[in-house]
Amino acid sequence: xxxxxxxxxxxxxxxxxxxxxxxxxxxxxxxxxxxxxxxxxxxxxxxxxxxxxxxxxxxxxxxxxxxxxxxxxxxxxxxxxxxxxxxxxxxxxxxxxxxxxxxxxxxxxxxxxxxxxxxxxxxxxxxxxxxxxxxxxxxxxxxxxxxxxxxxxxxxxxxxxxxxxxxxxxxxxxxxxxxxxxxxxxxxxxxxxxxxxxxxxxxxxxxxxxxxxxxxxxxxxxxxxxxxxxxxxxxxxxxxxxxxxxxxxxxxxxxxxxxxxxxxxxx
Amino acid sequence: xxxxxxxxxxxxxxxxxxxxxxxxxxxxxxxxxxxxxxxxxxxxxxxxxxxxxxxxxxxxxxxxxxxxxxxxxxxxxxxxxxxxxxxxxxxxxxxxxxxxxxxxxxxxxxxxxxxxxxxxxxxxxxxxxxxxxxxxxxxxxxxxxxxxxxxxxxxxxxxxxxxxxxxxxxxxxxxxxxxxxxxxxxxxxxxxxxxxxxxxxxxxxxxxxxxxxxxxxxxxxxxxxxxxxxxxxxxxxxxxxxxxxxxxxxxxxxxxxxxxxxxxxxxxxxxxxxxxxxxxxxxxxxxxxxxxxxxxxxxxxxxxxxxxxxxxxxxxxxxxxxxxxxxxxxxxxxxxxxxxxxxxxxxxxxxxxxxxxxxxxxxxxxxxxxxxxxxxxxxxxxxxxxxxxxxxxxxxxxxxxxxxxxxxxxxxxxxxxxxxxxxxxxxxxxxxxxxxxxxxxxxxxxxxxxxxxxxxxxxxxxxxxxxxxxxxxxxxxxxxxxxxxxxxxxxxxxxxxxxxxxxxxxxxxxxxxxxxxxxxxxxxxxxxxx
Numbered sequence: 001x002x003x004x005x006x007x008x009x010x011x012x013x014x015x016x017x018x019x020x021x022x023x024x025x026x027x028x029x030x031x032x033x034x035x036x037x038x039x040x041x042x043x044x045x046x047x048x049x050x051x052x053x054x055x056x057x058x059x060x061x062x063x064x065x066x067x068x069x070x071x072x073x074x075x076x077x078x079x080x081x082x083x084x085x086x087x088x089x090x091x092x093x094x095x096x097x098x099x100x101x102x103x104x105x106x107x108x109x110x111x112x113x114x115x116x117x118x119x120x121x122x123x124x125x126x127x128x129x130x131x132x133x134x135x136x137x138x139x140x141x142x143x144x145x146x147x148x149x150x151x152x153x154x155x156x157x158x159x160x161x162x163x164x165x166x167x168x169x170x171x172x173x174x175x176x177x178x179x180x181x182x183x184x185x186x187x188x189x190x191x192x193x194x195x196x197x198x199x200x201x202x203x204x205x206x207x208x209x210x211x212x213x214x215x216x217x218x219x220x221x222x223x224x225x226x227x228x229x230x231x232x233x234x235x236x237x238x239x240x241x242x243x244x245x246x247x248x249x250x251x252x253x254x255x256x257x258x259x260x261x262x263x264x265x266x267x
Numbered sequence: 268x269x270x271x272x273x274x275x276x277x278x279x280x281x282x283x284x285x286x287x288x289x290x291x292x293x294x295x296x297x298x299x300x301x302x303x304x305x306x307x308x309x310x311x312x313x314x315x316x317x318x319x320x321x322x323x324x325x326x327x328x329x330x331x332x333x334x335x336x337x338x339x340x341x342x343x344x345x346x347x348x349x350x351x352x353x354x355x356x357x358x359x360x361x362x363x364x365x366x367x368x369x370x371x372x373x374x375x376x377x378x379x380x381x382x383x384x385x386x387x388x389x390x391x392x393x394x395x396x397x398x399x400x401x402x403x404x405x406x407x408x409x410x411x412x413x414x415x416x417x418x419x420x421x422x423x424x425x426x427x428x429x430x431x432x433x434x435x436x437x438x439x440x441x442x443x444x445x446x447x448x449x450x451x452x453x454x455x456x457x458x459x460x461x462x463x464x465x466x467x468x469x470x471x472x473x474x475x476x477x478x479x480x481x482x483x484x485x486x487x488x489x490x491x492x493x494x495x496x497x498x499x500x501x502x503x504x505x506x507x508x509x510x511x512x513x514x515x516x517x518x519x520x521x522x523x524x525x526x527x528x529x530x531x532x533x534x535x536x537x538x539x540x541x542x543x544x545x546x547x548x549x550x551x552x553x554x555x556x557x558x559x560x561x562x563x564x565x566x567x568x569x570x571x572x573x574x575x576x577x578x579x580x581x582x583x584x585x586x587x588x589x590x591x592x593x594x595x596x597x598x599x600x601x602x603x604x605x606x607x608x609x610x611x612x613x614x615x616x617x618x619x620x621x622x623x624x625x626x627x628x629x630x631x632x633x634x635x636x637x638x639x640x641x642x643x644x645x646x647x648x649x650x651x652x653x654x655x656x657x658x659x660x661x662x663x664x665x666x667x668x669x670x671x672x673x674x675x676x677x678x679x680x681x682x683x684x685x686x687x688x689x690x691x692x693x694x695x696x697x698x699x700x701x702x703x704x705x706x707x708x709x710x711x712x713x714x715x716x717x718x719x720x721x722x723x724x725x726x727x728x729x730x731x732x733x734x735x736x737x738x739x740x741x742x743x744x745x746x747x748x749x750x751x752x753x754x755x756x757x758x759x760x761x762x763x764x765x766x767x768x769x770x771x772x773x774x775x776x777x778x779x780x781x782x783x784x785x786x787x788x789x790x791x792x793x794x795x796x797x
Contacts, residue, residue: 041641041678042696090389091694093681173699182700183725207745208723209761226758235701
C-alpha cells in the first residue's frame with residue numbers, strides 16, 4: 001500500500017471500488033457486541049465512548065442527519081462525509097460493517113441522556129460573558145475563535161463543558177479547511193523574530209518555510225522561518241481564557257445546554 | 268517561393284524537437300549524457316542524481332519558472348518525467364501519457380488508455396509514476412492492468428497487452444524499466460489478494476518472455492514459509508521500478524507486503540518473498556539471490572522503495588553495493604553481487620525490533636502484531652519511507668532520504684478474500700499530524716551514519732534529486748519546492764507552488780541550459796536560471 005492519510009486504510013483507497021456492500025442486514029446481540037469492540041477501537045476517540053460525542057457528534061440519538069437508514073449509515077462509514085472530519089474507512093468487511101451499524105443503531109435506541117440545564121438561561125450567560133466578542137452564532141459575533149452556529153450538532157456536552165473550563169485541552173480539530181486535516185486548529189504560537197519583535201496569536205497556516213499568524217486584535221502576520229529566532233507552538237493552550245472561576249456550576253450547566261442547543265440555521 | 272518556404276521550415280525543424288531513437292546502449296551510458304533523463308530514476312543505478320552543475324549553490328536562488336503544464340483533469344500527480352532530445356515524456360493521472368516540447372511545454376501528443384468505470388484500484392490512489400523509452404517507443408502501464416507501447420513520435424499505439432486481470436485486483440502504477448530488448452514491469456494489488464510477479468515483455472512485439480512470481484508455488488523453495496493455500500492470495504506486489512546492473516547482469520526488483528496485510532493468522536512463517544529484494548537473471552527471471560527485510564510482515568511495510576546501486580570501499584575493499592531505506596525504519600546496505608548484508612541502521616524512531624542481527628535480519632520484538640483493540644507501533648502504516656524517491660550523490664557519498672516520523676495504531680480485522688472490496692484483514696490509524704513529522708536526512712551511504720537533516724512540517728511524500736551542482740531538490744506536502752546544500756542541508760532557495768508536491772524531481776538541459784522539473788498539485792513546473 002502506497003499512500004497516506006490519518007485514517008490510513010481509509011485514505012489508501014482513492015478509487016471507490018466495490019463501494020458499500022449491498023446487504024446491511026439483520027442485527028443481533030453478537031453483532032452489537034462485535035460492533036462495540038470495533039467502535040471502541042476506531043470511532044470512540046472522536047465520537048466518544050458509547051457514542052456520547054466528543055470531537056465529533058454524538059451518535060446516541062434516534063436520528064442521524066447523514067444516516068437516516070442502515071444502508072446510509074454503512075455508506076457514511078465506508079465513504080466518509082465530504083468536507084468534514086469524518087473519514088472514509090474501507091477496511092471493514094461486510095460482516096464488520098454490519099456489526100458496526102448494529103452497534104451504532106443500538107446506541108441510538110438507548111434512552112437519550114437529556115442534557116441538563118436551561119438553554120435560555122445559558123443564552124443570557126453567553127451574552128454576559130461576552131462570548132460573542134470572539135465567537136459567531138448565526139452570523140453575529142467576533143472571529144478570533146470558532147463559529148459556534150451549529151456546535152451542538154458537532155460536539156457533545158462533555159466536550160463543550162471542557163472547552164469552557166479548560167479550552168487548551170480541547171482545541172478544535174477538523175473544523176477548518178485550512179490547515180490541512182489533523183493539525184491542531186487555533187493553536188497559540190509565540191514568535192520572536194531575529195530583529196527581536198514578538199508576535200503572539202493563533203496559527204492560521206504553516207509550511208516548511210513560512211508561518212501565517214493572526215493575533216487577538218485580528219492583525220495578520222506572514223513570517224519566513226529563516227527570519228524567526230523562536231517559534232513556540234503552545235500545544236495544550238488556548239487564547240481563550242478558562243471560565244472555570246467565572247462561572248458557577250449551575251451556570252456552566254446552563255451555558256453548555258445553550259451550546260448544545262445551537263444546531264445551525266436553516267438555509 | 269516554395270523553395271524558400273521549404274528551407275525555412277527545415278530550419279524550424281532543426282531547432283525544434285528532434286525525435287531520436289534510444290537504443291539500449293544509450294540507457295546503459297545514461298550518465299554520460301546528462302542533458303537527457305532516459306529512465307525512471309536517471310540511470311539503471313536509480314541514484315536520481317544529475318551530472319549537470321549549471322544550477323549550483325551560487326546561483327540557485329535565481330531560479331525562475333520557465334514554463335508550466337496544467338493537467339487536463341485532476342488527480343494525484345506523481346510522475347517522474349523522462350527527457351529525450353528535446354521531448355519530455357510524462358504521465359498524467361490515472362494513466363495518460365503526454366509528450367511535451369521541452370522548450371515551451373506545449374504538448375506534442377497525448378494518449379489515454381481505456382479505463383473501465385469499475386476499475387479496481389485498492390492500496391494506492393489511481394496514479395502513474397512515469398514511462399520507459401527504448402528505441403523509438405514509449406512504454407506505459409495503466410491502472411486497468413495493461414502495458415502499452417506507443418510510437419515516440421506520435422503516440423500511436425504499437426501494442427497493448429493485459430499484464431493481468433484487473434477484476435482480481437492487478438493494476439500498474441510504476442514506470443516500466445527498459446533493458447536490452449525487454450520491458451520489465453511489476454504490479455500493484457497486494458491489498459486485493461493478488462499473487463505478485465515481475466514480468467518481462469519483448470519490447471518490439473509485447474510477447475511475454477517470462478514471469479517470476481514473488482511467492483513460490485508448492486514444490487518451489489520458500490513455499491513452506493506459507494500456510495496451506497495462503498500463498499495463492501499472498502500479495503508480494505512489485506509496484507515500483509527496479510534497478511539493473513548490466514555488468515553483473517542482475518535485475519533487482521523489490522516486493523511488497525504479504526496479504527492479508529494486518530492479519531497474519533493464516534500465513535504462518537516468513538512469507539517469502541514478500542518485503543524482499545530479488546536479484547533476477549534478466550534472461551529468464553530466475554532468482555540469483557534474495558534478501559528479506561521484514562519477515563512475516565503484519566504492518567504493511569512493503570519493501571518496494573527505490574534501491575540505489577553504488578560502488579564504494581567498505582573496510583578498505585571496493586564493493587558493488589545496493590542500498591535501500593526501507594519502510595520498516597531501517598536502512599540496509601547489501602552486496603549486490605551476492606545479497607550479503609553489509610550494513611544496516613534505523614533512520615527513524617522504530618519500536619518493533621531490537622536492531623538487526625549479523626545477517627541483517629531484524630530482531631523483532633514479540634507481541635506487536637495488530638490487535639482488535641489496536642496496537643501502537645512505529646514506524647507508521649505508511650512506513651518510514653515509501654514510493655517517494657531517495658537520491659545518492661557520488662560527489663558527497665551521501666544517501667538522501669525523506670524520513671517519516673510517525674506511529675500508527677494497528678488493528679486486526681477479519682480476513683475474507685474478496686477482490687472487489689480488498690483483502691486486508693484490518694487497518695490502522697496514524698497519529699495526529701501535529702504528533703508526526705518528517706525530515707530530509709543525509710547519511711553516509713556505506714554506513715547509515717547521519718550527516719545532516721532538514722526538518723519538514725508534516726509527513727509528506729518528498730522525492731529527492733541530488734545534483735553535481737551541490738544541491739538537493741525536493742518538495743513538501745504544503746507545496747514548497749526547494750533546494751538544499753547537499754553537503755550541509757542548509758536551505759538555499761524555496762518557492763511555493765500552491766499544491767501538495769507528490770511529483771518526483773528530475774533535471775535536464777536543452778540549448779545548453781539546465782532545468783529542473785517537478786509535478787505539484789495539478790501542474791508540472793519547470794525551473795531554470797534567467
